[in-house]
Amino acid sequence: MGQQPTISVANYFIGKAHAEGRAITPMQLLKLVYIAHGWRLGLYGEPLIAEQVQAWQYGPVVESVYQNFKHYGREPIARQRSEWGPDGNIRIPTITDETLEPFLDSVWNAYKHLDGLQLSSITHQAGTPWDVTWNHLGGALTRGAVIPPDRIQQHYRELSQRRNEQPANA
Secondary structure (H helix, E strand, O other), X not given: OOOXXXXXXXXXXXXXXXHXXXXXXXXXXXXXXXXXXXXXXXXXXXXXXXXXXXXXXXXXXXXXXXXXXXXXXXXOOOOOOOEEOOOOOEEOOOOOOHHHHHHHHHHHHHHOOOOHHHHHHHXXXXXXXXXXXXXXXXXXXXXXXXXXXXXXHXXXXXXXXXXXXXXXXX
């Protein structure tokens, strides 16, 4: 299993929300992509996405997700992100490794009932990778401070071991 383009993971969650008639905001999407990446690192020792996660004032951010969906503000995201394909046609980036779908579904099912503020509070808890990077390692002083992948991996591995479960409330 390889890393997925970040926008494909984001589109997957937007597609799940729309298929279930749920609204999904940019804040929810940011947190879901981060949380899925964290669980992938923690459970399988491999990243879901290649993009670095940054510690911003309001939590962990995958910048491409923020940039692609920030224009929605606090409103629900209306559609998946499209792009020009190599053939000159518009396409919607999708997950290229279908074996990841059950994993992403488990993340979606564990967190879909939480709004952006609830997801944000989970990722801001004391001792989380964002908290350590932002509050203890100078992230607040550095624009775009990277949350080290090994810190994310360790956090989600510990959550898994403590709770002996798949993605849930982490």
